[in-house]
Amino acid sequence: MGMAVVAVIAGLILLVWSADRFVSGAAATATYFGMPPLLIGMVVVGFGTSAPEMVVSALAAVQGSPGIALGNAYGSNIANIALILGITALISPVMVHSAVLKKELPILTLITAGSVWLVADLMISLSDAMILLGVFAVLMGWTIVQGIRRKTDPLAEQMEVRAMDSGLSIRRAVFRLILGLVLLILSSRILVWGAVELARMFHVSDMIIGLTIVAVGTSLPELASSIIAARRNEHDIALGNVLGSNLFNTLAVVGIAGVIHPFGVDPSVLYRDMAVMGGLTLSLFIIGYGFRGRPGRINRLEGAGLLAVYLGYTAFFVIPLLTAGPS
Numbered sequence: 599m600g601m602a603v604v605a606v607i608a609g610l611i612l613l614v615w616s617a618d619r620f621v622s623g624a625a626a627t628a629t630y631f632g633m634p635p636l637l638i639g640m641v642v643v644g645f646g647t648s649a650p651e652m653v654v655s656a657l658a659a660v661q662g663s664p665g666i667a668l669g670n671a672y673g674s675n676i677a678n679i680a681l682i683l684g685i686t687a688l689i690s691p692v693m694v695h696s697a698v699l700k701k702e703l704p705i706l707t708l709i710t711a712g713s714v715w716l717v718a719d720l721m722i723s724l725s726d727a728m729i730l731l732g733v734f735a736v737l738m739g740w741t742i743v744q745g746i747r748r749k750t751d752p753l754a755e756q757m758e759v760r761a762m763d764s765g766l767s768i769r770r771a772v773f774r775l776i777l778g779l780v781l782l783i784l785s786s787r788i789l790v791w792g793a794v795e796l797a798r799m800f801h802v803s804d805m806i807i808g809l810t811i812v813a814v815g816t817s818l819p820e821l822a823s824s825i826i827a828a829r830r831n832e833h834d835i836a837l838g839n840v841l842g843s844n845l846f847n848t849l850a851v852v853g854i855a856g857v858i859h860p861f862g863v864d865p866s867v868l869y870r871d872m873a874v875m876g877g878l879t880l881s882l883f884i885i886g887y888g889f890r891g892r893p894g895r896i897n898r899l900e901g902a903g904l905l906a907v908y909l910g911y912t913a914f915f916v917i918p919l920l921t922a923g924p925s
Contacts (some may be wrong), residue, residue, distance in 0.1 A: 602799065605792030610815035612785035613650050617819045620778025624810060626771035650816035650845035653913040658808070663794050664861030668722070669808020670816060671851040672871050676809075677817045678840045678847075679878040680908030684826050686836050687901025690828040694837060694886045694894035703843045703882055707850075708881050709733070713848050714872050720863045727856025734849035789815065805864060809871060810915050817843075830886045837896075844879075874911055878904070893925075 651674050655667035686692055712733070716726045793812050797804045820843050824836040855861075885900040896904075 602792045602795035605788050606796065606811060606815075609785050609787075609789030609792055610818070611812075612781060613654075613789060614818045614822075616778045616781035616785055617650050618778075619774050620782055623771050623774030623776075623778055627768070627775050630771060648843055648850065649782055650786070650819060651799075651851045652854055653815055654790060655810060656858060657786050658790050658804075659855040659858040659861070661790060661802045662859065663790065664722075664855060665803050665805030665864075666790060666793055666808035666812055667855035668852060668861070668863065668867065669805040669810075670812045671847040671855075672867070672875055673809035674758045674847050674851075675844045676871070676878060676911065677813050677876050677908065678820055678843050679875075680712055680904045680911070681814070682817060683837070683840055683896060684877045684901045684903075684905030684908060685821065685829045686824045687781050687896040687903075688898050688905065689825060690831065691898055691901070692828065692837055692896040694807045694896070702845075703879075704748060705737070706841055707753045707879050707883075709845060709848050710876050713852070714738055714868070714876065717863050717868060717872065720868075721860070722852065722856040722863060723860050724857065727853045727860065730849045730853035731857065733852060734845075737845065739848070742888075753776060754919025766903065795861070803864065804914050805867070809821070810912060818831070874907075878907065887894055910924065 601739070652669055655670050658664065658666035683692065713730070716722070716729065789812065793807045794804055796811070797807045820839055822823050824839050826837045881904075882896075886894055
């Protein structure tokens with residue numbers, strides 16, 4: 599058990615560190631090569647913050663542990679809304695005033711409903727995975743076109759400044775990009791191995807490990823960037839980071855895993871995990887939008903409520919594991 603725990607902890611630490619190196623190196627490299635700031639913010643950073651989920655889920659599917667892949671995607675979505683937005687709102691109430699975000703939330707809700715429909719037959723088939731990746735490609739294209747028409751994007755501007763202020767030469771930027779990618783893959787392999795071993799020791803499905811330990815670990819980059827954005831009063835970035843990550847997870851992460859290795863889905867995923875994920879997504883309509891002249895925001899009380907939901911959801915899995923103990 600000791601080696602598995604060490605592997606999970608070391609894998610998570612290295613995963614977060616390598617993801618940060620990958621994002622900063624990619625942003626600086628893209629800037630040097632003249633990539634538009636808008637695309638740096640939307641594409642490079644978007645893929646970068648979701649890279650841990652994508653790499654972990656892809657490796658889990660390759661190694662025959664699809665439960666970790668699916669649990670990682672849906673568990674990260676739950677953590678993004680309940681844990682990350684909850685903590686972020688406790689630090690600084692999150693204002694919701696961007697028209698762009700008010701378009702993204704309905705899209706995320708529709709995508710979530712569509713994913714429930716695909717999973718209803720308790721199978722992620724190759725055709726299901728291709729549909730998810732196809733929708734993802736269309737959304738990415740639409741987002742880029744909309745961004746170009748807007749001319750400006752807060753996240754893009756923030757990342758351009760970070761890239762310019764990083765002081766990285768082109769050689770160091772490329773080195774950091776490659777190093778981050780290599781270590782991202784290595785740390786993911788270590789994390790998946792440790793997670794599978796823990797699942798075997800506690801006689802639980804790899805899905806549960808994916809929903810809890812792996813999901814929280816791979817969501818740490820989103821947590822860090824959202825907290826930083828909230829402290830700087832960049833509320834659109836904090837909320838947009840969460841909504842964008844959930845779109846990546848639902849479409850790209852599950853899609854990639856399904857293309858590599860189509861897999862069956864446990865019925866509990868539908869009535870438990872996807873129900874919680876869908877409920878949290880819908881709750882953003884209620885607590886995020888303004889009513890009767892009140893500007894849209896997620897205040898500290900609502901943030902505490904989201905955090906309480908996540909703690910209760912996690913306790914549902916953790917308490918039985920602690921009482922049963924390892925084999």
